[in-house]
Amino acid sequence: MFVKKVELDVDARRIADFPKPLKSEVIFLGRSNVGKSSLLNALFGRKMAKTSSTPGKTRSLVFFKINEKYHLVDFPGYGYAKISKAERQRWSELIESYFTTSRPRKASFLLVDSRIPIQKSDVEAYEWLLAMEERVIIVSTKIDKVKNNDLVRKMKEMERAFAGAEDIIPVSTVSRKGLKELDSKLRYYVER
Numbered sequence: 277m278f279v280k281k282v283e284l285d286v287d288a289r290r291i292a293d294f295p296k297p298l299k300s301e302v303i304f305l306g307r308s309n310v311g312k313s314s315l316l317n318a319l320f321g322r323k324m325a326k327t328s329s330t331p332g333k334t335r336s337l338v339f340f341k342i343n344e345k346y347h348l349v350d351f352p353g354y355g356y357a358k359i360s361k362a363e364r365q366r367w368s369e370l371i372e373s374y375f376t377t378s379r380p381r382k383a384s385f386l387l388v389d390s391r392i393p394i395q396k397s398d399v400e401a402y403e404w405l406l407a408m409e410e411r412v413i414i415v416s417t418k419i420d421k422v423k424n425n426d427l428v429r430k431m432k433e434m435e436r437a438f439a440g441a442e443d444i445i446p447v448s449t450v451s452r453k454g455l456k457e458l459d460s461k462l463r464y465y466v467e468r
């Protein structure tokens with residue numbers, strides 16, 4: 277495992293809360309409930325990020341300090357209809373301000389739910405990241421819920437929808453498939 281030590285550094289609700297940059301940083305984004313916080317916990321080897329079966333659990337930018345020199349950031353999910361307009365506005369301002377601030381970001385891990393069709397919001401998020409010249413790694417989540425044949429087809433769809441991504445990695449935090457590969461990708465990007 278790449279992560280040897282993890283601490284909650286800052287739970288940022290406003291731009292003023294963002295911590296001082298460390299050596300490097302990678303971020304985890306995706307629709308609400310796609311499994312961002314669960315995946316971080318799997319990479320940490322312990323439950324540090326809050327998870328929930330109801331969407332909209334993560335409501336801030338949660339900066340975890342790992343191995344005393346890097347940040348991994350857990351983002352609030354997009355595409356969740358049930359939050360108030362004001363709250364959604366606050367999240368999108370927070371997320372946009374994150375990208376306008378200078379950070380030592382090495383890569384963005386964009387999580388996409390393998391159980392459902394690729395959503396317009398996923399493609400929009402992907403294109404938005406590409407337009408900002410981000411290195412994007414697509415993580416196809418919850419593959420324990422998808423039959424092998426369907427997964428092969430799904431991966432082809434993702435290759436088309438996310439052409440230009442650095443990589444597409446299928447994972448499950450339940451069966452733990454793909455976690456080893458993801459762990460080594462994380463190390464690669466954080467240390468590059």
Ligand SMILES: Nc1nc2c(ncn2[C@@H]2O[C@H](COP(=O)(O)OP(=O)(O)OP(=O)(O)O)[C@@H](O)[C@H]2O)c(=O)[nH]1
Nearest residue numbers: 309310311312313314327328329332333334353449
């Ligand atoms: N079957 C299955 N369920 C998963 C997997 N990963 C996460 N989940 C479940 O999906 C739900 C949402 O997980 P979270 O990790 O809280 O999702 P999130 O993307 O952080 O959600 P928000 O913070 O609301 O944006 C929880 O009920 C998890 O147990 C997986 O690999 N397989």
Ligand SMILES: [Mg+2]
Nearest residue numbers: 312313333334
């Ligand atoms: Mg979360």
